[in-house]
Amino acid sequence: MENPGRTREILTARRAGLVGCSRCGRVHAPGAGTCLRCGSRLASRDRLSLQRVWAWLAAGIVVYIPANIYPMLLTTQFGKTSENTIVGGVIDLVEHHAYGIALIVFTASVLIPIGKFIAIAYLALSVKSAVMIRGHGRQRLYEVVEFVGRWSMIDVFVVAILAALVQFDFVAAVNPGIAAVSFALSVAFTMLSAQSFDPKTIWDAYEADDT
Amino acid sequence: MTDPRPAELDIAPARLSPWRNLSFVWLVPILALAVSLGVAWKAYSERGVLIEITFQNASGVTPGETTIRYRDVAIGTVEEVGFTADLSHVVVSARIDKDVAPYLDESTEFWVVRPQVSTRGISGLSTVLSGVYIEGAWDESIGTARLSFPGLEAPPLVQPGRGGKRITLRTTDGTMLSDGAPVFFRGIEVGRIERPRLTVSGDSILADAFVEAPHDRRLTTATRFWDTSGFAVSFGASGLTLDVESLASLVAGGVEFDDIYEGGEPIGPGHVFDIFAEEADARRSLFARSVANAVSVSVPFDDTISGLSPGAAVEYGGLEVGEVSAISAEVTETEFGPEVRLLANLAIEPSLLGLPRSAGKDETLDFLEAAVAQGLRARLATANLFSAALIVELVTLDDPPAATFERNAEPLPVLPSVPSELPDFTATAEGVLERINALPIEDLLQQVIATLASVEDLARAESTLAVPQSAAALLEDTRALVNDEATKALPGELRAAVADLRAMVAELKESGAVEDLATAIERASAAADSIATASAEVPALVDDLRAVAAKVNGLEAEELMASATRVLDSADALIGTDEARALPPALTGALEEVRTALSELRAGGAVENTNATLASARDAAAAVAEAAASLPELSARLERLVGQAEALVAAYGDRSEFNADTLAALREVRSAARAVAQLARTIERNPNALIMGR
Numbered sequence: 001m002e003n004p005g006r007t008r009e010i011l012t013a014r015r016a017g018l019v020g021c022s023r024c025g026r027v028h029a030p031g032a033g034t035c036l037r038c039g040s041r042l043a044s045r046d047r048l049s050l051q052r053v054w055a056w057l058a059a060g061i062v063v064y065i066p067a068n069i070y071p072m073l074l075t076t077q078f079g080k081t082s083e084n085t086i087v088g089g090v091i092d093l094v095e096h097h098a099y100g101i102a103l104i105v106f107t108a109s110v111l112i113p114i115g116k117f118i119a120i121a122y123l124a125l126s127v128k129s130a131v132m133i134r135g136h137g138r139q140r141l142y143e144v145v146e147f148v149g150r151w152s153m154i155d156v157f158v159v160a161i162l163a164a165l166v167q168f169d170f171v172a173a174v175n176p177g178i179a180a181v182s183f184a185l186s187v188a189f190t191m192l193s194a195q196s197f198d199p200k201t202i203w204d205a206y207e208a209d210d211t
Numbered sequence: 212m213t214d215p216r217p218a219e220l221d222i223a224p225a226r227l228s229p230w231r232n233l234s235f236v237w238l239v240p241i242l243a244l245a246v247s248l249g250v251a252w253k254a255y256s257e258r259g260v261l262i263e264i265t266f267q268n269a270s271g272v273t274p275g276e277t278t279i280r281y282r283d284v285a286i287g288t289v290e291e292v293g294f295t296a297d298l299s300h301v302v303v304s305a306r307i308d309k310d311v312a313p314y315l316d317e318s319t320e321f322w323v324v325r326p327q328v329s330t331r332g333i334s335g336l337s338t339v340l341s342g343v344y345i346e347g348a349w350d351e352s353i354g355t356a357r358l359s360f361p362g363l364e365a366p367p368l369v370q371p372g373r374g375g376k377r378i379t380l381r382t383t384d385g386t387m388l389s390d391g392a393p394v395f396f397r398g399i400e401v402g403r404i405e406r407p408r409l410t411v412s413g414d415s416i417l418a419d420a421f422v423e424a425p426h427d428r429r430l431t432t433a434t435r436f437w438d439t440s441g442f443a444v445s446f447g448a449s450g451l452t453l454d455v456e457s458l459a460s461l462v463a464g465g466v467e468f469d470d471i472y473e474g475g476e477p478i479g480p481g482h483v484f485d486i487f488a489e490e491a492d493a494r495r496s497l498f499a500r501s502v503a504n505a506v507s508v509s510v511p512f513d514d515t516i517s518g519l520s521p522g523a524a525v526e527y528g529g530l531e532v533g534e535v536s537a538i539s540a541e542v543t544e545t546e547f548g549p550e551v552r553l554l555a556n557l558a559i560e561p562s563l564l565g566l567p568r569s570a571g572k573d574e575t576l577d578f579l580e581a582a583v584a585q586g587l588r589a590r591l592a593t594a595n596l597f598s599a600a601l602i603v604e605l606v607t608l609d610d611p612p613a614a615t616f617e618r619n620a621e622p623l624p625v626l627p628s629v630p631s632e633l634p635d636f637t638a639t640a641e642g643v644l645e646r647i648n649a650l651p652i653e654d655l656l657q658q659v660i661a662t663l664a665s666v667e668d669l670a671r672a673e674s675t676l677a678v679p680q681s682a683a684a685l686l687e688d689t690r691a692l693v694n695d696e697a698t699k700a701l702p703g704e705l706r707a708a709v710a711d712l713r714a715m716v717a718e719l720k721e722s723g724a725v726e727d728l729a730t731a732i733e734r735a736s737a738a739a740d741s742i743a744t745a746s747a748e749v750p751a752l753v754d755d756l757r758a759v760a761a762k763v764n765g766l767e768a769e770e771l772m773a774s775a776t777r778v779l780d781s782a783d784a785l786i787g788t789d790e791a792r793a794l795p796p797a798l799t800g801a802l803e804e805v806r807t808a809l810s811e812l813r814a815g816g817a818v819e820n821t822n823a824t825l826a827s828a829r830d831a832a833a834a835v836a837e838a839a840a841s842l843p844e845l846s847a848r849l850e851r852l853v854g855q856a857e858a859l860v861a862a863y864g865d866r867s868e869f870n871a872d873t874l875a876a877l878r879e880v881r882s883a884a885r886a887v888a889q890l891a892r893t894i895e896r897n898p899n900a901l902i903m904g905r
Contacts, residue, residue: 048234052236056239056240058237058243059244062240063243063247070250078341080341080342082276
């Protein structure tokens with residue numbers, strides 16, 4: 001881990017009295033509204049960043065609940081329709097001894113989303129209060145969350161592909177359930193939540209310590 | 212250039228109210244929450260009504276998979292399969308759509324649809340792949356909603372809400388009715404029969420049937436049902452006919468109906484129809500009795516009822532008013548210990564007794580009670596002369612043994628009976644005498660007289676004037692024979708003898724010396740046999756006469772006179788013989804003896820004379836037999852006479868007056884012979900009749 005002491009030697013844009021563009025990195029004099037190079041809106045620190053994180057996170061959690069209660073897949077075989085929720089599907093797979101697939105589905109559909117909720121919440125909390133993991137660790141956590149988030153969509157893709165391919169009328173048919181939509185929304189909301197997080201705020205705490 | 216000094220940046224955040232600071236992104240979770248809650252609320256509010264259906268077993272019913280269907284549309288799913296508290300039934304819990312739940316009321320029926328192969332075909336084949344489902348049916352009206360229903364083991368015959376009429380069919384033979392057997396109208400299946408059941412009394416079988424709309428309009432009071440089960444083979448003028456209604460009815464049975472006359476009244480639901488065995492019976496039944504309103508009474512019989520069977524007629528004054536519905540035995544306690552009484556149940560149709568059509572049980576019983584008080588009794592009688600079958604006769608006796616109509620007896624009102632007169636020997640003897648009395652002896656003699664009158668006419672005809680004088684003499688003799696006092700007296704004598712015999716029988720009834728009388732009767736029987744033998748020869752005679760008539764065409768004029776003479780000589784000789792003359796007096800003598808015997812009997816009066824009397828009767832019978840024995844001889848002579856007459860006639864030409872006269876005479880003779888033959892036939896046909904009296 002980085003030595004926290006070395007951070008003091010870094011001159012941030014804010015400490016230098018400038019505003020850095022978060023997209024292209026050009027610094028401007030304070031008071032400039034838009035970036036002179038790329039035209040994006042300039043703000044030294046987005047005051048609403050945390051609010052947006054919390055809001056998207058809340059939305060993600062809210063839609064994650066029906067995603068687990070309602071059936072993900074409606075499988076029709078010889079006129080018999082069975083409904084599978086995410087966890088029910090994993091249990092089915094385990095019962096059929098498909099442990100590998102069960103593990104993938106469980107990871108992509110349960111572990112990752114829930115881990116993301118926890119990670120984002122931790123990051124958002126860490127901005128305001130003292131936490132155990134220092135800045136570099138949190139920075140890496142943020143990067144992982146942003147990278148992994150999109151892979152949760154794998155579940156939704158599987159459902160979409162199955163629903164598109166398996167349509168044999170009476171013999172077999174697969175249709176997406178309500179949970180597929182909610183799960184896709186949940187993944188999208190948590191990705192937005194992660195994006196709304198301003199990693200600069202991770203370091204502000206150390207800056208505040210110096211002053 | 213100086214180093215650019217970083218300007219002091221005011222980093223103090225503006226103290227804005229937290230509400231003004233809120234990000235619009237917060238709308239997203241709120242919206243998501245609202246939508247989620249909305250979906251949840253919708254799912255909850257649309258959640259169906261939980262009902263319970265009880266089955267004997269739940270084979271194939273799977274929780275979460277088995278659907279509940281109405282008109283083949285899924286309206287719910289089985290959620291749970293459990294047991295009743297005592298494990299006697301399976302309880303299937305199912306969630307039913309809210310929309311249909313209010314319709315589940317008293318009329319609702321549920322049953323499990325499984326693949327089924329029956330005589331009616333194969334059903335539920337789709338469930339082989341998809342698994343069983345529970346089908347429900349109910350009517351279109353919203354009633355008092357229920358949540359618990361008994362399930363049916365099989366699809367109901369009639370699903371609630373289907374138009375049609377439910378009727379009841381009645382029969383005495385349940386073999387043709389099976390559960391689900393079809394009801395046909397002119398060969399088209401229009402309904403089904405439900406499971407047949409026995410009535411409480413067990414003497415008939417009822418089966419509910421449902422006739423679908425619009426065919427139920429055909430059901431009126433003019434409708435008759437008949438059995439079409441199995442097949443019918445008939446052999447008639449049209450050849451051999453095999454009649455099979457349908458394969459289904461061949462196996463499962465079935466009934467057909469039709470209106471057998473126009474203008475029947477519409478019927479209400481639950482109307483009871485009888486099933487006839489055949490269409491022809493049904494069509495004949497228009498005026499026939501129906502057991503629908505029959506009033507049952509039971510009759511105890513002291514004598515044996517062998518020969519009486521269910522279905523035997525009940526007659527009142529010769530009119531059939533009902534039938535014997537059942538025969539049973541009953542043990543009654545008397546002071547001499549238990550005693551078995553034989554009981555016959557009679558089904559009496561009030562309308563056939565002359566009571567109004569609307570007369571019910573009470574009116575009929577009132578009538579019977581009054582009739583019994585006036586002497587109405589039941590007794591056994593033979594159905595006819597040649598069968599041992601018995602019927603029950605309702606007779607009004609002038610002086611009946613005291614008895615009452617036990618109206619309130621259990622299980623059926625009891626109608627008193629009197630001993631049958633069947634085994635009464637004296638009654639039979641009386642019948643014999645009545646028979647003899649009824650024999651057409653008088654007719655026979657009349658015929659003979661007419662014949663001889665014809666012969667006389669013939670002799671007086673101009674064409675026979677040439678016939679020798681002896682012909683006239685012969686005819687004189689003939690007339691003398693016919694006019695003989697003895698001959699004329701014969702019928703009178705017979706009648707007198709019969710009257711005396713009857714009187715004797717009446718007395719014998721008192722004395723009771725039956726055995727000797729039996730011997731006498733046997734003698735009489737032997738006499739009758741002799742008469743029969745004598746009569747047997749008469750047809751041959753008739754044949755000969757016919758042959759004579761046939762030969763009329765062959766003419767030999769030359770031989771005419773000679774033949775005529777020969778014939779008349781022979782006739783003269785015949786009539787002149789002592790035997791011919793003696794015959795009527797012999798008969799008269801025999802009858803005289805009988806009468807003497809009888810008058811002696813009557814004079815003696817009492818039992819001590821019985822033996823002598825019976826001996827005399829026996830002698831008399833023997834004399835009658837003797838007299839009868841000479842009948843064949845007479846017959847033979849007559850035959851010979853005819854043979855000669857045949858030759859005579861053969862000699863005559865056609866169209867001659869003599870010929871015509873002769874033919875007329877022969878016709879007379881033939882009808883006389885016919886009368887004799889008739890007598891013979893009467894005796895031959897029922898020798899029993901002489902003995903048995905009926």
